[in-house]
Amino acid sequence: MSKSIYELVDQLPQGGLTVMVLNALDFVIPGQWENTVGFEATIRKVTGETDQGLIQQIGDRAVWLFNDKSQGYQNALWLYQTVDATDSALGAAALANKVGEKVSFLGFLNKITPNPEKAQALDLSIKLVAELVAFCQINGIPGDSIGDFVASLADYSGESLMRMTALVCLDGLIPLGPDFALKALDFIEQVSPKELEQNSTFSKIKPLIPGQGVAGQLEFIGQSVDSVKGWMTNFVAQRDLTPQKLLGQLRGFMEVSEDKLDYLAAFIDMSTNYYEHTGIQTLAHRLIERAVAEI
Amino acid sequence: MLKKFQKLLTLALVPFVLWVSLSACTPQPPSRFEQAQQESTQRGATAVVKESSQGAKFNAFFPPVEGDYKRIYTQEKQGFAEAKLKRAGKEVAVLAISDVLNNPAAVQKFQTSSLTIAGYPAVQQGSMATALLVEGRYQVKVLSRDASFTAQDRKQWLEKFNLAGLAALQ
Numbered sequence: 304m305s306k307s308i309y310e311l312v313d314q315l316p317q318g319g320l321t322v323m324v325l326n327a328l329d330f331v332i333p334g335q336w337e338n339t340v341g342f343e344a345t346i347r348k349v350t351g352e353t354d355q356g357l358i359q360q361i362g363d364r365a366v367w368l369f370n371d372k373s374q375g376y377q378n379a380l381w382l383y384q385t386v387d388a389t390d391s392a393l394g395a396a397a398l399a400n401k402v403g404e405k406v407s408f409l410g411f412l413n414k415i416t417p418n419p420e421k422a423q424a425l426d427l428s429i430k431l432v433a434e435l436v437a438f439c440q441i442n443g444i445p446g447d448s449i450g451d452f453v454a455s456l457a458d459y460s461g462e463s464l465m466r467m468t469a470l471v472c473l474d475g476l477i478p479l480g481p482d483f484a485l486k487a488l489d490f491i492e493q494v495s496p497k498e499l500e501q502n503s504t505f506s507k508i509k510p511l512i513p514g515q516g517v518a519g520q521l522e523f524i525g526q527s528v529d530s531v532k533g534w535m536t537n538f539v540a541q542r543d544l545t546p547q548k549l550l551g552q553l554r555g556f557m558e559v560s561e562d563k564l565d566y567l568a569a570f571i572d573m574s575t576n577y578y579e580h581t582g583i584q585t586l587a588h589r590l591i592e593r594a595v596a597e598i
Numbered sequence: 599m600l601k602k603f604q605k606l607l608t609l610a611l612v613p614f615v616l617w618v619s620l621s622a623c624t625p626q627p628p629s630r631f632e633q634a635q636q637e638s639t640q641r642g643a644t645a646v647v648k649e650s651s652q653g654a655k656f657n658a659f660f661p662p663v664e665g666d667y668k669r670i671y672t673q674e675k676q677g678f679a680e681a682k683l684k685r686a687g688k689e690v691a692v693l694a695i696s697d698v699l700n701n702p703a704a705v706q707k708f709q710t711s712s713l714t715i716a717g718y719p720a721v722q723q724g725s726m727a728t729a730l731l732v733e734g735r736y737q738v739k740v741l742s743r744d745a746s747f748t749a750q751d752r753k754q755w756l757e758k759f760n761l762a763g764l765a766a767l768q
Contacts, residue, residue, distance in 0.1 A: 363634035371645035443675040596694035
């Protein structure tokens with residue numbers, strides 16, 4: 304049986320590479336994200352309630368809502384988990400580094416295959432679309448509502464904003480450079496439906512992507528990237544973000560060299576699961592918000 | 599002598615090792631939410647019934663905003679709609695309407711409360727929420743998200759909903 308929502312939130316890691324990388328991105332959105340772990344702790348944080356009876360009622364209702372498949376929360380979880388499915392063996396090996404010592408991804412170089420730019424651009428685009436679809440599933444907005452999603456990005460905060468920040472930084476800036484959004488769009492225009500179908504992440508999440516057939520889905524992905532391009536470009540420009548600044552932060556706990564950015568991107572992709580981690584936090588947040596209003 | 603010491607040390611360590619391995623094997627106590635988990639995963643269990651009103655129908659009854667305030671709709675589901683209330687860019691409260699058909703237990707708290715707001719049965723729930731009940735069917739709730747948003751603010755914002763319109767909703 305799949306895990307309950309309280310198990311998922313209770314079992315989120317307090318530390319490890321994913322949390323270290325996300326904390327390193329705090330300088331981009333200062334104070335926006337804290338790693339809230341535990342279902343009850345999340346209830347207290349979201350609602351401000353401390354009354355045990357109320358916490359019980361809120362948690363019970365959230366559990367019911369999550370388990371009702373018609374409500375879309377499980378689809379959202381599945382999307383967050385699926386786009387983040389990584390080579391956990393490598394991640395586990397990285398985490399086996401002694402506490403306090405820098406994580407040396409250089410030691411894994413022979414096990415890492417960097418993505419060609421085109422594949423990286425496709426990955427970024429697919430993650431972006433997964434975010435859009437998960438947003439619609441969670442909030443109850445029709446699944447192809449690009450406009451609603453783009454409008455709501457301005458209001459993204461907390462763990463959702465951190466997920467977008469990580470997407471921009473780790474799947475955009477580091478592997479593709481400062482003009483990653485334009486690059487992604489250019490590459491998407493060159494991708495054929497057949498190539499898209501060969502992408503393993505796409506082939507898994509395909510049933511939830513809007514669009515008629517793979518060609519229609521490819522068009523939807525292109526439209527989504529095009530619509531979010533402005534937000535991503537502004538996000539980077541307003542904060543004057545560069546791959547070098549990101550490296551500076553990651554060097555706090557990771558041995559990184561500037562000429563191996565594509566390897567670094569692949570390493571982070573393989574050894575972290577920031578999408579699933581923050582996705583579970585978003586999901587818990589929204590469920591609890593609804594539960595406290597319904598009890 | 600050394601061997602004897604080693605033997606003694608080993609014997610002394612046995613209870614400790616046993617204790618450590620036993621505690622490692624002790625299963626986690628069941629979660630306080632386990633009963634809800636079991637009940638809600640039974641065949642045929644649903645959190646939302648199809649008879650409940652569409653959340654989209656509720657949006658029209660939310661209070662209008664002006665000045666420093668901004669209202670952002672966040673969730674719109676079967677039997678539920680919710681919006682954030684921001685003041686000067688900061689989230690201060692959440693406004694929500696829900697159909698109690700999806701959670702009939704929500705009605706009980708109104709039955710034991712003597713409070714009314716705008717003529718409707720109302721209740722202060724915990725330290726952060728105030729709710730009222732329209733026509734025994736629709737729960738309207740304002741939840742503080744910031745200490746500056748007081749119980750008095752919650753009451754005022756509840757009064758700003760189009761409650762008569764909601765009461766007429768079929």
